[in-house]
Amino acid sequence: MPSLPPARAGAPLYEVDTPALIVDLDAMERNITAMAAFTTRAGMRLRPHAKTHKSPLVAARQIAAGAVGQCCQKVSEAQVLVEGGVRDVLVTNQVWGSVKLDRLAALARQAKIGVCVDAAENVDALAAAARRFGSVIEVLVEIDVGGKRCGVRPGAAAVALAQRIASSEWLTFGGLQAYFGTAQHFRSPEERRRAIADAGEGVRTTLAGLTAVGLVARTIGGAGTGTFQHEAASGLWNELQPGSYVFMDADYARNEPDPGNLLPRFEHALFVLASVMSAVAGNRAIVDAGHKALGNDSGMPTIWQRGDLTYQQPSDEHGTLVVAPDGRRPDPGEKLLLVPGHCDPTVNLYDWYVGVRGLGEGRGQVECIWPVAARGAVL
Amino acid sequence: MPSLPPARAGAPLYEVDTPALIVDLDAMERNITAMAAFTTRAGMRLRPHAKTHKSPLVAARQIAAGAVGQCCQKVSEAQVLVEGGVRDVLVTNQVWGSVKLDRLAALARQAKIGVCVDAAENVDALAAAARRFGSVIEVLVEIDVGGKRCGVRPGAAAVALAQRIASSEWLTFGGLQAYFGTAQHFRSPEERRRAIADAGEGVRTTLAGLTAVGLVARTIGGAGTGTFQHEAASGLWNELQPGSYVFMDADYARNEPDPGNLLPRFEHALFVLASVMSAVAGNRAIVDAGHKALGNDSGMPTIWQRGDLTYQQPSDEHGTLVVAPDGRRPDPGEKLLLVPGHCDPTVNLYDWYVGVRGLGEGRGQVECIWPVAARGAVL
Numbered sequence: 109m110p111s112l113p114p115a116r117a118g119a120p121l122y123e124v125d126t127p128a129l130i131v132d133l134d135a136m137e138r139n140i141t142a143m144a145a146f147t148t149r150a151g152m153r154l155r156p157h158a159k160t161h162k163s164p165l166v167a168a169r170q171i172a173a174g175a176v177g178q179c180c181q182k183v184s185e186a187q188v189l190v191e192g193g194v195r196d197v198l199v200t201n202q203v204w205g206s207v208k209l210d211r212l213a214a215l216a217r218q219a220k221i222g223v224c225v226d227a228a229e230n231v232d233a234l235a236a237a238a239r240r241f242g243s244v245i246e247v248l249v250e251i252d253v254g255g256k257r258c259g260v261r262p263g264a265a266a267v268a269l270a271q272r273i274a275s276s277e278w279l280t281f282g283g284l285q286a287y288f289g290t291a292q293h294f295r296s297p298e299e300r301r302r303a304i305a306d307a308g309e310g311v312r313t314t315l316a317g318l319t320a321v322g323l324v325a326r327t328i329g330g331a332g333t334g335t336f337q338h339e340a341a342s343g344l345w346n347e348l349q350p351g352s353y354v355f356m357d358a359d360y361a362r363n364e365p366d367p368g369n370l371l372p373r374f375e376h377a378l379f380v381l382a383s384v385m386s387a388v389a390g391n392r393a394i395v396d397a398g399h400k401a402l403g404n405d406s407g408m409p410t411i412w413q414r415g416d417l418t419y420q421q422p423s424d425e426h427g428t429l430v431v432a433p434d435g436r437r438p439d440p441g442e443k444l445l446l447v448p449g450h451c452d453p454t455v456n457l458y459d460w461y462v463g464v465r466g467l468g469e470g471r472g473q474v475e476c477i478w479p480v481a482a483r484g485a486v487l
Numbered sequence: 488m489p490s491l492p493p494a495r496a497g498a499p500l501y502e503v504d505t506p507a508l509i510v511d512l513d514a515m516e517r518n519i520t521a522m523a524a525f526t527t528r529a530g531m532r533l534r535p536h537a538k539t540h541k542s543p544l545v546a547a548r549q550i551a552a553g554a555v556g557q558c559c560q561k562v563s564e565a566q567v568l569v570e571g572g573v574r575d576v577l578v579t580n581q582v583w584g585s586v587k588l589d590r591l592a593a594l595a596r597q598a599k600i601g602v603c604v605d606a607a608e609n610v611d612a613l614a615a616a617a618r619r620f621g622s623v624i625e626v627l628v629e630i631d632v633g634g635k636r637c638g639v640r641p642g643a644a645a646v647a648l649a650q651r652i653a654s655s656e657w658l659t660f661g662g663l664q665a666y667f668g669t670a671q672h673f674r675s676p677e678e679r680r681r682a683i684a685d686a687g688e689g690v691r692t693t694l695a696g697l698t699a700v701g702l703v704a705r706t707i708g709g710a711g712t713g714t715f716q717h718e719a720a721s722g723l724w725n726e727l728q729p730g731s732y733v734f735m736d737a738d739y740a741r742n743e744p745d746p747g748n749l750l751p752r753f754e755h756a757l758f759v760l761a762s763v764m765s766a767v768a769g770n771r772a773i774v775d776a777g778h779k780a781l782g783n784d785s786g787m788p789t790i791w792q793r794g795d796l797t798y799q800q801p802s803d804e805h806g807t808l809v810v811a812p813d814g815r816r817p818d819p820g821e822k823l824l825l826v827p828g829h830c831d832p833t834v835n836l837y838d839w840y841v842g843v844r845g846l847g848e849g850r851g852q853v854e855c856i857w858p859v860a861a862r863g864a865v866l
Contacts, residue, residue: 111563111863125586127865159803181804184490201804202764204775204820207504226765227819257805258765258773289802385581386605386637394637396583399784399832401865405801422784423668424538424831425560425580425865426636440606441583452803453778456836459863483863484490484838486506486780486804 113460113477121464121472122443126383127401129458130445132467133475135377136354137169142372143353144173150340155179155198155329157351160452162482163461164192166354177220179349183208184485190219192481198222198248198329200285200349202230202258208487209237216243222327224250224285226260231272231279238278246282247273248327251314253307255289262310267317274323283327286311287349292334293359293406297366304338311344333360337371357451359406379412379445380454381462382427384438393429393438397446398422403453412445419446456483492839492856500843500851501822505762506780508837509824511846512854514756515733516548521751522732523552529719534558534577534708536730539831541861542840543571545733556599558728562587563864569598571860577601577627577708579664579728581609581637587866588616595622601706603629603664605639610651610658617657625661626652627706630693632686634668641689646696653702662704665690666728671713672738672785676745683717690723712739716750736830738785758791758824759833760841761806763817772808772817776825777801782832791824798825835862 114128124130147154156170157179167178167189177196180186186197196219203212203223215221216238225231225247238245249269252259260266266284274281291303311328318325329347331339333356339345352360355378365371382397399422402409409427411417416435421428429444431437438444448454463476493507503509526533535549536558546557546568556575559565565576575598582591582602594600595617604610604626617624628648631638639645645663653660670682690707697704708726710718712735718724731739734757744750761776778801781788788806790796795814800807808823810816817823827833842855 112866114866125584125866202819204762204764205504226767229819252767256768256771257802257807258767260767383583385583388605388631388637388639389635392635399782399829400835403778404784405778423636428636440581440608450778456779457863457865484836486836487491487493487504 111459115462115474115477117474117476119474121381121467121474124381124462124474126381126443127397128381128462129455129460130379130381131461131463132377132379133463133465134468135375139354139356139374139377140170140173142374143350144175146372147340147348148174152340152345153347155347155349156354157200157349158185158189158482160351160455161354162188162455162480162485163478164189164194164481165478167192167194170354182485182487183212183215184487185482186215186221187211188482188485190215194219196220200224200287202226204230209233210240213237213241213243213245216245217241220246222246222248222282224248225269225273226250226258228269228272231269231276235276235278244278244280246280248282248285248329249273250285251310253286253288253310254291254303255287257289262314263317266314267321270318270323271321281323283325283329284311284314285329286345287330287332288335289332292332293363294334295362296364300335301338304335304342308342308344315344333374334363337366352451355451358410358447358449362407376412376447378448378451378454380409380448382444382446384440384442384444387437387440390437391431393431395427395429395444396425398425398427400424401457402427402446402448403450403457405453406450409446409448412447414444455480459483490838494841494853494856496853496855498853500760500846500853503760503841503853505760505822506776507760507841508834508839509758509760510840510842511756511758512842512844513847514754518733518735518753518756519549519552521753522729523554525751526719526727527553531719531724532726534726534728535733536579536728537564537568537861539730539834540733541567541834541859541864542857543568543573543860544857546571546573549733561864561866562591562594563866564861565594565600566590567861567864569594573598575599579603579666581605583609588612589619592616592620592622592624595624596620599625601625601627601661603627604648604652605629605637607648607651610648610655614655614657623657623659625659627661627664627708628652629664630689632665632667632689633670633682634666636668641693642696645693646700649697649702650700660702662706662708663690663693664708665724666709666711667714668711671711672742673713674741675743679714680717683714683721687721687723694723712753713742716745731830734830737789737826737828741786755791755826757827757830757833759788759827761823761825763819763821763823766816766819769816770810772810774806774808774823775804777804777806779803780836781825781827782829782836784832785829788825788827791826793823834859838862
């Protein structure tokens, strides 16, 4: 059973029960528009990553703005997206095991489904599953362009996998998945630029190998919120797959911005509303949001428009706000907006989005309560 | 909607889809029995903390073994426990805001409900809520015994709060809440012993003040899995509130054990079953369990019975296993049991427990699929 929603439509923000996951709908819509405009100008396809938002309702807004479909990481996420009306889903991940393979192949009868591989055995298992269901699955070869996670080495190994895919009547060779995850969070713009330049070498080598055997990569996919402009400028990638731009988080805000003012500036659109529940000492206050309300793996949240407060020492259900010497300690019962350190795992902790209008004008009214439909979709 | 369960009763462990939350039912039952036997010998009441397991089914087993009821941190957790049959619940936390106060006061008509306070205004708000519902709430004064989180200073401030509670006809003064959270994880036994000795001074001072004004603290509660034997030996506390002992995690296993062989030794009873999804490089393998499948805030998981594998560099849905030079790299598709770094936030990521028998004998069969009923109960 999902937990009770923390608010009702029409309520003012300060009436929302805490902790609650707040979306600034105005800012989210501006982020969606800005990224769509950028990819259109760059002549790229946009396939935003649903691992961030886990919601077919957010996906629908991205697709209405021009996105070709959605990415996700899990078969169970793909299922929620398809059930929510998304017609084109790429699982940017390896799928192993007969239970998941059957679910993926069955889903490919209902929507266009893509998936990534980095092992020949996995290609064969995918083909067998697709044959069982009479469906066709698009398969991309994932190459390791520097992240040292999944993916084969660029070049010959990738070409061999592509040939294996292309030789199956139940699979379509979709192209290359070339995502450099850790590069998204390199702090300096120059580090990020260099990382994607190096990644591009791997893509180029592999494309040459594919051409030599007569294969065409329809999709060269990758890129995240930290590096997308470099993939866009490379002349190699043709599909951008950023996720976090839709909400932005405190960690991405710690990246030094790239030079040049043609890039979209994304706004914080995701918050955790928290209440002060204890304020005994003069210079600290305790809020009701800890590890079970915030994804703290990429650093601590910041406090929205309250530079005098620093969040630290989270425990499961508590966080400590330290008040700067010239700051004001919030009172018990007072509510504050926290900008999560990392949006994806934060979203995954909640059953409900509380969509709010007018936050930028210093007020805020609840417009909608949306389920985080793929929350907990780990399979 | 909860996600699909990852298994069916009767299936062998290796058929469970991954990542999945596995409970070794045999080990859990031994942990429950061992803690119950310890508290009985020590002449203490046992009120285990449901923030760890979030399940009325686990609570029922603890209560059947002698526990007086359950602790929890959130009103919404208390609600799930009461709806699941628990008759005596203490919220070891401050509750602010009219929505939560009303829900707490309403719940106190259905079961015995306790809560903690550290502010006079909160006492008055609790009394007003209880009056609205015609219920009686037991209120404990939380004192800060070193954790620097919630709680008033021991002594006069605590006594004044107790008097305020006792003077309300809708509240019962229940005693003192004296929990030292951070001390649970002090690595050396001597540090833990000293911390609880210091905490005891605060309890002693406050009890003397209560006696001087004619108040009796029925409950002196606190203690966790790291320190409970010191509270038990103090002659001050009379109610132990440990949570993690039921499952144990890798972080508690990193505590140096206390000397003396009369203490119960708790076993790892909680695991995350993960699958290898990529193994391209010779010395590493990628598993399908990252931040959305494991609570990593207290350190990384260990790999059960595989000392040759080290888990590192989790991302949202991936973790990297580094293989020791003399170790064996697991193959793609292979399943491994991970001992979570921190059990409480790990449990909170899942909709389902998969209860397994026979794990200690090197096999394992699914006996039950239990909902993590209070998963996501943040309010």
